[in-house]
Amino acid sequence: MEPVVLGIDIGGTNIAYGLCNKDGKITSSGEVPTISFSSSDKMADSLFETLAIHRGAIQAIGIGAPNGNFHTGSIEFAPNLLWKGSIPLGELFGQKFGMPVTVTNDANAAAIGEMVFGNAQDLSNFVTITLGTGLGSGIVIDEHLIHGFDGFAGEFGHIRVFPGGRNCGCGRKGCLETYASSTGVIRSIKELDSPLKMSSALNENRDWSALDVFKLADSGDPFAQEIVRFTAKTLGSALADFACFSNPKAYILFGGIAQNGPEFALAVKEAMEAELLNIYQHKIEIRTSALHDQNAAVLGAASLAWKQL
Amino acid sequence: MEPVVLGIDIGGTNIAYGLCNKDGKITSSGEVPTISFSSSDKMADSLFETLAIHRGAIQAIGIGAPNGNFHTGSIEFAPNLLWKGSIPLGELFGQKFGMPVTVTNDANAAAIGEMVFGNAQDLSNFVTITLGTGLGSGIVIDEHLIHGFDGFAGEFGHIRVFPGGRNCGCGRKGCLETYASSTGVIRSIKELDSPLKMSSALNENRDWSALDVFKLADSGDPFAQEIVRFTAKTLGSALADFACFSNPKAYILFGGIAQNGPEFALAVKEAMEAELLNIYQHKIEIRTSALHDQNAAVLGAASLAWKQL
Numbered sequence A, B: 001m002e003p004v005v006l007g008i009d010i011g012g013t014n015i016a017y018g019l020c021n022k023d024g025k026i027t028s029s030g031e032v033p034t035i036s037f038s039s040s041d042k043m044a045d046s047l048f049e050t051l052a053i054h055r056g057a058i059q060a061i062g063i064g065a066p067n068g069n070f071h072t073g074s075i076e077f078a079p080n081l082l083w084k085g086s087i088p089l090g091e092l093f094g095q096k097f098g099m100p101v102t103v104t105n106d107a108n109a110a111a112i113g114e115m116v117f118g119n120a121q122d123l124s125n126f127v128t129i130t131l132g133t134g135l136g137s138g139i140v141i142d143e144h145l146i147h148g149f150d151g152f153a154g155e156f157g158h159i160r161v162f163p164g165g166r167n168c169g170c171g172r173k174g175c176l177e178t179y180a181s182s183t184g185v186i187r188s189i190k191e192l193d194s195p196l197k198m199s200s201a202l203n204e205n206r207d208w209s210a211l212d213v214f215k216l217a218d219s220g221d222p223f224a225q226e227i228v229r230f231t232a233k234t235l236g237s238a239l240a241d242f243a244c245f246s247n248p249k250a251y252i253l254f255g256g257i258a259q260n261g262p263e264f265a266l267a268v269k270e271a272m273e274a275e276l277l278n279i280y281q282h283k284i285e286i287r288t289s290a291l292h293d294q295n296a297a298v299l300g301a302a303s304l305a306w307k308q309l
Helices: A040-050 A089-097 A106-117 A182-191 A210-218 A222-246 A262-275 A295-308 B040-050 B052-057 B089-097 B106-117 B182-191 B210-218 B222-246 B262-275 B295-308
Strands: A004-010 A014-020 A026-033 A058-065 A101-105 A126-131 A135-141 A250-254 A285-288 B004-010 B014-020 B026-033 B058-065 B101-105 B126-131 B135-141 B250-254 B285-288
Touching (some): A004 A106, A058 A089, A058 A295, A089 A101, A106 A135, A106 A250, A182 A210, A182 A222, A222 A262, A222 B222, A250 A262, B014 B295, B040 B089, B052 B058, B058 B089, B058 B295, B101 B106, B101 B295, B106 B250, B135 B222, B210 B222, B262 B285
Parallel strands (some): A004 A058, A058 A101, A126 A250, B126 B250, B250 B285
Antiparallel strands (some): A004 A014, A014 A026, A126 A135, B004 B014, B126 B135
């Protein structure tokens, strides 16, 4: 059997996993709704069984998870997961599978995935922005992924962009991810004050998804278009300020709402450019991930595992 | 003559310089108001003459300046300097003195000074915040000073904290430095809306300095105390958000208003702690510089020069 590593991307909505060989090829993969596991133990048990026939080939495990801490191997207080408190994922999978486990946050895993296999292979300084249930970020400076003093660097989703704004799962108000994420887009249907709402299909009380909003915007619904514009403007404006941190060459947008065609990235770029400090103007690219939605994070988690071997 | 390097700290208000030996001892120093030089050429000429008797001992020059760019050796569009446009300081001093010159921004220089000689000798991950005419920052991650893709990392002073807030010299609105800097403190006298103003000594129309405001606060003037509280709260709240970037172990406050006793740093810490994301709570220190007001930047610029030799 060809030696592989197991890369796991734990998101607020889905858990994606893949067996990845040394060349970055995914030889087997799957996806399950996060909500199907009432605890992280049950998830580890389930993956252990699902992967039974492959276990002999697996050499190591890499996990990307919201609030995943590289230093401790744990998920700590992730606002977008039902599993609460501190979860020692590294220990859990290590004992179950009997092999080395590396944990980092999902956005960091995506950044490594982009750097090794994706749209950041030519970049030394960039930031990935993952727009999923929440908003995560992975910061790469001079080709190094930034972990920070105790493993929690790159939580751009919790920088507050509107003082006293929307309530966030973290207990604070106005965090970027309450606006720029699939959840944020859905909240805008209810929370964005607009005269266009009354005549919009979105005025119907249904379980709308962020994808619905983007599709309606494409088909000409003015309120849906306003939500997409507002989301892009809020994100672009925040990215303008974030340039003041690490002065990146590019932001790479990743995840559900970033994959809705190039228009969204263009709108983000336009909003960012309008609000950048002059020393950064016309220098920062907005790219979208070239990897399939979940793949960058799975591949990133896998390359972390390969690195450890 | 003992070999030394020339460290220069260019600030919006003063230019400080010092000759520094290999052990970090400043053997000669001086300070001149920035406004005395109508151009950067005149400043270079003046320093060249002032240092005539020492020139034989000087081996290299390090310069810290607002918007100083490590990669290009230039100051580029510094909002707090009268010298406008792009100023090739490295070239200017190199030609005049005939020796290697290293340029970085003043806050980066201060960060290196703190790391080599000051209050950050025990830290691998920290951020210096220089509160002078403007607000600068120097980011150290895993013992490396962060320059960014093209030399402009760490411009925390231009992260916007109040959407549509105070006009900033950079042409944008609501930047942190329009609130948390000596200029910001002075602006608060006019721009902070408070019922306490009428009965305050600060209601008199005079050329107040930030130090005046701090002294009046110490002597019990309620409006001055409100300004100090507001400044500390605005800064602390911003530092809470900035933790989401590099997850530092400490912030080191430096410059005029940070040196007004430990109360200010305590107030900043309290404000920051109240607004930190839970994963950062009770982990981040607020320290003040142990080096004399201008010395960290001069020593930092000097250690940059020593590094280059």
